[in-house]
Amino acid sequence: MTTVLQHVVRRSILRPFAKSFSSGSPLVDVQVNDKTGVAIVKMGRAPVNGLNTELLGALNDTFDSLEKNKATGMILSSSIPNIYSAGLDISEMYNGTPENLTKFWNTLQSMWINLYSTPLPTVALINGNAPAGGCLLAMSCEYRVMVGSKFVIGLNETQLGLFAPKWFQDTMVSIIGPRQTELALTSGKLFSAQEALKIGLIDELVASEEEALASSDKFFGLFKRIPGYARGQTKNFVRAEVLDWLLKNREHDTKVFLNSIQLPHVQKGLGLYLQSLKKK
Numbered sequence: 001m002t003t004v005l006q007h008v009v010r011r012s013i014l015r016p017f018a019k020s021f022s023s024g025s026p027l028v029d030v031q032v033n034d035k036t037g038v039a040i041v042k043m044g045r046a047p048v049n050g051l052n053t054e055l056l057g058a059l060n061d062t063f064d065s066l067e068k069n070k071a072t073g074m075i076l077s078s079s080i081p082n083i084y085s086a087g088l089d090i091s092e093m094y095n096g097t098p099e100n101l102t103k104f105w106n107t108l109q110s111m112w113i114n115l116y117s118t119p120l121p122t123v124a125l126i127n128g129n130a131p132a133g134g135c136l137l138a139m140s141c142e143y144r145v146m147v148g149s150k151f152v153i154g155l156n157e158t159q160l161g162l163f164a165p166k167w168f169q170d171t172m173v174s175i176i177g178p179r180q181t182e183l184a185l186t187s188g189k190l191f192s193a194q195e196a197l198k199i200g201l202i203d204e205l206v207a208s209e210e211e212a213l214a215s216s217d218k219f220f221g222l223f224k225r226i227p228g229y230a231r232g233q234t235k236n237f238v239r240a241e242v243l244d245w246l247l248k249n250r251e252h253d254t255k256v257f258l259n260s261i262q263l264p265h266v267q268k269g270l271g272l273y274l275q276s277l278k279k280k
Ligand SMILES: CCCCCCCCCCC/C=C/C(=O)SCCNC(=O)CCNC(=O)[C@H](O)C(C)(C)COP(=O)(O)OP(=O)(O)OC[C@H]1O[C@@H](n2cnc3c(N)ncnc32)[C@H](O)[C@@H]1OP(=O)(O)O
Pocket: 047, 048, 050, 083, 085, 086, 087, 088, 089, 090, 091, 129, 131, 132, 133, 134, 156, 157, 160, 161, 162, 163, 164, 165, 256, 257, 260, 261, 266, 274, 277, 278, 279, 280
């Protein structure tokens, strides 16, 4: 039997996300809670939320609009069952022209800079697998809640013959420290939900999206009495070192990406990896 309290709690979690807010893209759905001002942003690029230039651009525009429209917080999640994001869309990196590769990489950099530095409180509601770029999205939020214990998360780039760029690595270091990051990245480890919880890569592991929304509410509640400017500046200072590296080295980072990704053996490896995914 449902108690009155359970009913009230369930209603307060489920009902308020009613007001839709156009992201301007069919790939990103945004619902704003009209009572609290918290936005839930869901990626919806079938089949696996592969981060291509279009989705990255749409996310970037969404983050900008939410800030401009004074959202009070953001939950970044997915509308695709069992998938948070499969990471960067490998088709964008395979056989791309230098122009397209540059545009892709610059869009990724801008999206990350915006997400990582937003003054909004951010929660990753990880309702599916989150390898590589998917893990980067989640790590760039301030709090991570995974729904269900069957998913994996991590930076597995070395398994594809790639390396995670310095800013991906630094983002992980800031969460689980250099020792665990080195171990995880050199082996391309994908952590199970339990392992991720133990190591602190996720903050909570819950059984349902309802519970994850309740955890998010609780997280946002921490800032109810904290002036936004003080909160935002503090977040800035804590994140400055990781952020500043990319801000100062964008061109260099793009050159490293372009030079490395176009190497014949790297392209061959990406082609084989794509084929292996399609054969499954
Ligand atoms: C030494 C020199 C190195 C140079 C390096 C330079 C710097 C480069 C930096 C690059 C950083 C890279 C970051 C990344 O994010 S790379 C992407 C890594 N992602 C993965 O490895 C995940 C791969 N996908 C999966 O494991 C599974 O798909 C997943 C668990 C996510 C879902 O499994 P499921 O069974 O549900 O779905 P399928 O596997 O059947 O996939 C469905 C279709 O989607 C296609 N797919 C999947 N992932 C990707 C992807 N990342 N990009 C493009 N396409 C993808 C898959 O092929 C299926 O396609 P079809 O429907 O056509 O069969």
